[in-house]
Amino acid sequence: MPPIPKISSQSTLPATALITGGASGIGLAIAHKCRAKGMRVGIVDRNTKLLARAKDDLASGAPEDVLTFDVDVTNTEDWEKLKGDVERAWGQLGFLFLNAGIGGKGDWGDREYFQRILNTNLFGVVNGLNTFVPFLKAQSGYRSSIVITGSKQGITNPPGNPAYNASKAAVKSLAEHLSYDLKDTDIGVHLLVPGWTFTGLSGNVPGSEEKKPDGAWSPEQVADYCFQKMNDGKFYIICPDNDVTPELDKKRMMWTAGDAVYERQPLTRWRKEYAEESKKWMEENSF
Known part of the structure; x- marks a missing residue:
């Protein structure tokens, strides 16, 4: 499934992208790639300061082509409002990138640690899919794509962070099921599995002067690799880095x-x- 949706010959609407966790890191890099391809972009995040900065960076003289949404991905009411906003603004959606996620570590007995990470990393994706998959299926003459961000920790399960690993393992399973369930539709599904990437989790927030570690990839490298593999029709997009x-x-x-x-x-x-x-x-x- 190509990363840029194909619009039917009867439509004059530009392609559109909705990106959660889009105000920094991989999400922001994907947003820049989408804008470079002429897409309208909606950025979803909780950090209002970074949302404003992302809009300024992405608008390029066309502020109407970049929307920002302060959304708690763990809240189903926020998702329903977001769907209504997208429908009123664009009427359709071509690219849904479910990328919002958090890190953090804890141990057995730490209920808050498990709930916080699973609510965002797992149910943030579940909520997005339950909100927008029916929306995408109802579109006529419009091909679309869904990308979900997983993690190698959800595949190889290294010790030390059970809640994070479990959240990403569950996301992998959901994406696989979704790909099968939508195989006869015009919706392509892809699982993006970054390698070591210099994102906000490691200090790379917009405006920061932190230096990228030599072994890590930049978010832009991950975005390029993601679109390349999408163009190749790959479901599993497992990114290398400079060490692995x-x-x-x-x-x-x-x-x-x-x-x-x-x-x-x-x-x-x-x-x-x-x-x-x-x-x-x-x-x-x-x-």
Whole structure:
């Protein structure tokens, strides 16, 4: 599914994009790519200061082509209001990018940690899909795309952050189901899995002078890679970075899947008793 929706010959409407978590990081980089392709863009975020800055950055003399929305993605009433605003402003939607997410760590017994991360990272996506998938399906003569941001931590499940990993594992499962359920429609579905990326979670907020670590990709690199893979028709968009190659990513995912297949203990990649076996397997296998 191409990243830029194809409008029917009867329509004169410009292509439109709605991006959650769009005021910084990967979301903002995707918004810039959409604007460069002539799309109208709606930016959804909770940070009103960054929303105002994003509108100024993206408008380029056409403020009517950039809308901003202060939305709590955990709140279903906010989503219903957002749908109404989008419908009144544009009448249709071509590209839905569900990207809003938060980090943070906690431990067992920390209810607030689990609820906060799952409410945003998981139910923020669930709410967006339940609000806009029927809207997209009801469009006539208009091809659209949905991209959902996952994480490698939702695939390889490294120890240390159970709520975040679980939220992203659930998002992966939702995206896979959605892709299957919409396979006979004009809606393409893609799962974006960034590698190490210099985003707001690591200090890269608009206006910051923080320097990108050498091993990380920039949000712009992730956005370019995302659109490239969308154009190639790929569902899984698993980004490398400057430290981790696509082949190493594949090895790590295959080893993780082997825990269940070979009835090993979970998370063997990080268990001392499996260190030599894991290292040897990684050295001897290629993809």
